[in-house]
Amino acid sequence: MDHVVGLRCLVCGEVYAPGKVEYVCPHHGVDGTLDVLYDYERIGASCSPKDLRRSAEQGMWRFRPLLPIEPGSEVPPLLVGDTPMYPVPRLAASLGLRQVWVKDDGRNPTASLKDRPSALAVVKAAEAGAGLLTTASTGNAAAALSGLCAAAGRPCLIFVPASAPPAKVAQLLNYGATVLAVQGNYDQAFELCLEGSAAHGWYNRSTGINPYMSEGKKTVAYEVCEQLGWQALDAVFVSVGDGCILGGVHKGLRDLLALGWIDHMPRLYGVQAAGSNFLAEAWERGEDPLTKAPIDAHTVADSISAGLPRDRLKAFAAVEETEGAFVTVSDEEILAAIPVLARGSGVFAEPAAAAAWAGLVRAADFGLVGPDDRVAVISTGSGLKDVAAARRAAEQAGAAPIEIAADREALERALADHGIGRGEA
Numbered sequence: 456m457d458h459v460v461g462l463r464c465l466v467c468g469e470v471y472a473p474g475k476v477e478y479v480c481p482h483h484g485v486d487g488t489l490d491v492l493y494d495y496e497r498i499g500a501s502c503s504p505k506d507l508r509r510s511a512e513q514g515m516w517r518f519r520p521l522l523p524i525e526p527g528s529e530v531p532p533l534l535v536g537d538t539p540m541y542p543v544p545r546l547a548a549s550l551g552l553r554q555v556w557v558k559d560d561g562r563n564p565t566a567s568l569k570d571r572p573s574a575l576a577v578v579k580a581a582e583a584g585a586g587l588l589t590t591a592s593t594g595n596a597a598a599a600l601s602g603l604c605a606a607a608g609r610p611c612l613i614f615v616p617a618s619a620p621p622a623k624v625a626q627l628l629n630y631g632a633t634v635l636a637v638q639g640n641y642d643q644a645f646e647l648c649l650e651g652s653a654a655h656g657w658y659n660r661s662t663g664i665n666p667y668m669s670e671g672k673k674t675v676a677y678e679v680c681e682q683l684g685w686q687a688l689d690a691v692f693v694s695v696g697d698g699c700i701l702g703g704v705h706k707g708l709r710d711l712l713a714l715g716w717i718d719h720m721p722r723l724y725g726v727q728a729a730g731s732n733f734l735a736e737a738w739e740r741g742e743d744p745l746t747k748a749p750i751d752a753h754t755v756a757d758s759i760s761a762g763l764p765r766d767r768l769k770a771f772a773a774v775e776e777t778e779g780a781f782v783t784v785s786d787e788e789i790l791a792a793i794p795v796l797a798r799g800s801g802v803f804a805e806p807a808a809a810a811a812w813a814g815l816v817r818a819a820d821f822g823l824v825g826p827d828d829r830v831a832v833i834s835t836g837s838g839l840k841d842v843a844a845a846r847r848a849a850e851q852a853g854a855a856p857i858e859i860a861a862d863r864e865a866l867e868r869a870l871a872d873h874g875i876g877r878g879e880a
């Protein structure tokens with residue numbers, strides 16, 4: 456990995472040679488998350504945006520020269536990345552904005568953005584000669600790791616809170632993962648996974664402690680910029696649980712800026728659920744995210760429920776260094792955003808993904824984004840991930856199926872009663 460210079464501890468700034476540390480800074484334990492440093496001159500001299508477009512690699516691996524893997528490493532065969540991004544003019548207009556795009560990362564193979572870091576984890580585990588792969592997860596990272604491990608023919612062990620949505624657990628089981636449903640919350644599952652890995656030498660993909668996860672997640676930012684012809688945005692909205700996606704998006708944009716492929720850094724907005732607002736609270740109160748005590752997290756958006764965000768330093772830096780903001784949204788606003796986004800764009804999002812849209816609605820209301828801003832909203836997971844929440848969202852929007860008898864007369868009565876098809880023929 457000649458293009459990787461080292462790994463820098465975000466607490467003390469110490470830089471470690473690649474291969475000298477596996478997960479975190481030895482001096483700072485789980486708090487000492489590491490940032491991967493690159494030799495941008497070397498990368499820039501050997502590849503250009505055009506080369507990436509023409510690459511023989513698929514999906515996120517087109518960006519291989521910018522990823523921390525060995526040149527000869529084999530990647531899992533599942534197609535990850537290259538997800539669509541849509542302009543959403545009707546939705547934009549409803550907020551008084553003109554240029555808004557929705558990046559649908561629910562279109563990944565296991566239906567969330569987590570396929571990007573998990574694919575990278577499978578490669579890093581193989582490079583490390585690891586046997587069993589493991590992760591703690593609210594559900595999507597687990598589904599992603601299970602799917603990618605299945606594709607690569609590798610075993611994995613998953614720690615999820617017993618409350619994880621059934622669709623996510625069903626994915627894990629069908630992919631053949633060994634699933635430990637922990638009677639506790641995500642934070643407890645995380646600790647247990649950490650202890651087990653330390654004791655048994657498993658390869659741990661868990662967010663925050665594994666420095667490569669934000670490197671996988673950053674590929675979504677590359678794609679967004681590429682899809683806009685490398686014309687940088689002004690604002691990006693990302694929902695935040697552990698903060699790894701937000702930190703990853705920031706990292707991707709920092710890479711592109713360092714390479715001169717984009718000309719300015721967009722403002723980054725981290726959207727948190729009101730009941731899981733560790734970072735938003737720290738940011739508003741001027742508290743140090745490193746030492747702030749964990750909160751008790753509760754939200755309908757299970758994927759962003761985190762009492763102690765594991766990548767809080769990367770997430771905090773993303774907002775601070777880009778002059779963005781943290782925005783909080785209520786569970787009601789999150790559920791309301793699901794049908795709004797689905798009807799306005801055709802993108803069906805799970806609660807945590809719709810939260811990013813709800814955050815843009817808030818931000819537009821506060822005047823944080825203006826009519827001329829070019830804005831991207833990352834939809835991080837599919838609505839099919841949590842059907843119970845989707846059903847609640849539809850109910851809250853007043854939408855319900857119309858029940859009718861199985862005869863023509865009943866059909867005509869229903870059409871008349873509900874004014875169906877009028878003015879459309």
Ligand SMILES: *Cc1c(COP(=O)(O)O)cnc(C)c1O
Pocket residue numbers: 567568569595596662694695696697698699700701758759805807808835836837
């Ligand atoms: C994991 C996840 C998030 C939050 O990502 P973090 O890195 O934990 O902040 C948001 N949305 C979905 C759908 C996710 O799976």
Ligand SMILES: [Zn+2]
Pocket residue numbers: 464465466467468469480481482483487
């Ligand atoms: Zn350190």
